[in-house]
Amino acid sequence: MEIKKYPQVGETLYKDVLSNGLTVFYLPKPDYNKTYGLFTTNFGSLDTTFTPRGKSEMTTFPEGIAHFLEHKLFEKKDGDAMNFFGALGANSNAFTSFSRTSYLFSTMENIAENVELLLDFVQEPYFTQESVEKEQGIITQEIQMYQDYADFRLFFGLLQNLYPKSQLASDIAGTPRSIRQITASDLYENYQTFYHPSNMTLFLTGAFEVEKMSDLVTKNQAEKTFEAISKIKKAPFSAADPIVSNKLSFDVTIPKLALGFRGYDKLSSDGLKRFEYKVAVQLMLTMIFGNTSSRYENLYNQGLIDDSFGFDFEVGSQYHFASFTSDTIYPIKLAKILRDTLKSYKIERDFNLEHLTMLKKEMLGDYYKSLNSLEFIANQFSSNLFEGVTFFDFPSILACLTLEKIEKHADKFVNDMKSSDFVMNPK
Structure with a gap:
């Protein structure tokens, strides 16, 4: 066992x-007092075209199948896995993202039993065509419900602009049409390909002894039979050129703007460099547009943004983009200011060492505060799992980021990026 101290x-x-x-x-x-477990497979909504285990040709499966599979794994021949966790005094849940599906529990009692249950219910699939057809109706209702959420439609409208004709532009849950195409056989093929232990990670944190917990997990896995480890062959990610602008009439009181910047420069396969790149660009955006910046203050005082204004920088293995969202009565004007400001970020007066030093202290304070939450640690650990780098490497990476390094990383993004805006207007 490898031991790493932070x-x-x-x-x-x-x-x-x-x-x-x-x-x-x-x-x-x-x-x-609490123990938290997270069982994750590297399988998300982007993974619809691949070579199923045991076959030789690429197959494309319906959109939303990863999320559908997440739902169906809880259903067992003798009941619902959530009820089994409840009987053991634990809360349980699951979620699907673009690249991962995670199953989790939190508990203050019956730790060993809950860990075994987490491993067993995920590793024992039970799908029937009858139960699949029942679930199709439930997930269709879920999809239609989210279509009524303005912020959800805004974000995916932006992704459809930034990455047309790609899985990134599709709802993680799929569409009512794609969901109806899923069969029990499809679920088994996807499960057998992506739910092999070699494609999965178990993260456990809480009040337990490592040696005893390790013995429990090792014994549980040794009693099960799995196919030989093999590499998963996926279709490469591809998308058409961004759509410059788009709009939608919706049931909102004032317009909403989503502005995105798609990165084109190929990122390093080195996990540490990718993580550093993500933190550096996020820092640059915070220096220029965060609520401690003069740009933010000016936009707020001019009535161009309100408290809904926010931004993020998303980095995946096959894509990276920055996104800005805000309620605003001047979406076109705001979009232009944000575009121009980002392109010339180096001349902004807040891009300086003093501001950087203050923000780094603030980010580090928020980081240490977050370490009090086992749920936050586990979820961040899973979602930010770059090869060879973990959530706990954040302080050292942050400490090494000088203004010059941030500028180097930011230039890499800004010089090649393409932008797109999506505006939601009141009906």
């Missing part, structure tokens, strides 16, 4: 790779 955050992380390929992380927290 003196800056006072944590010790234990990593084990089992004979079946499953990667397990243990983060003991003896002073906590």
Whole structure:
């Protein structure tokens, strides 16, 4: 077992790779009463075209199948897995993103039993065509419900602009039409391909002894039979050129703007460099547009933005983009100012060492504060799992980011980016 100490955050992380390929992380927290488990597979909404395990040709499956599979795994022949967790005094849930599907529980009792249940229910699929057809109606209602949420429509409208004709432009849950095409056989093929232990990660944190927990997990996995480890062949990610602008009439009181910047420069395959790139560009955006910047203050005082204004920088293995959203009565004017400001960020007066130093202290404070939450640690750990880098590397990466380094990373993004805006107007 590999042991890595993080003196800056006072944590010790234990990593084990089992004979079946499953990667397990243990983060003991003896002073906590709660234990949190997260079982993740590298399988998300982008993964619809691949070569199924045991076959030789690429197959394209219906949109939303990863999310559909997440729902169906809870249903067992003898009941719902959520009820089994409840009987053990635990809360359970699951979520699907563009690249991952995670199953989780939190509990203050019956820790060993809940860990076994997490492993067993995810690793014992049970799908019938009858139950699939029942679920199709439930998920169709969920999809239609989200279509009534303005902010949801705004964000995916922007993604459809930035990455046309790609899975990134599709709702993670799919469409009513694509959901109706899913069969029990499709679910098994997707499950057998992506739910192999070698494509999965188990993260456990809380009040337990690592050696005992490791014995439990190892024994549980040793009693199960899995196919030989093999590499998953996926279709490469591709998207058409961005749509410059688009709009939608919706049931809102004032217009909403979503402005996106799609990065084109190919990112390093090195996990540390990718993580540093993500943090650096996010820092640059915060220096220029954060609520401590003069640009933010000017936009707010002019009535161009309100408290809904926000931005983010998303980095995946096959894409990266910055997004801005705000309610505004001047969406076109605001979009132009944001575009012009980002393109010439280096001449902004807030792009300076003093501001950077203040923001780094603020970010580090928020980071240490977040370490009090086991749920936050586990979810961040899973979602930001770059190869060879973890959530606990954040303080050291932040400390190494000078103004010059940030400028180098930001230039890499800004010089090649293409922008698109999506405006939602009142009906």
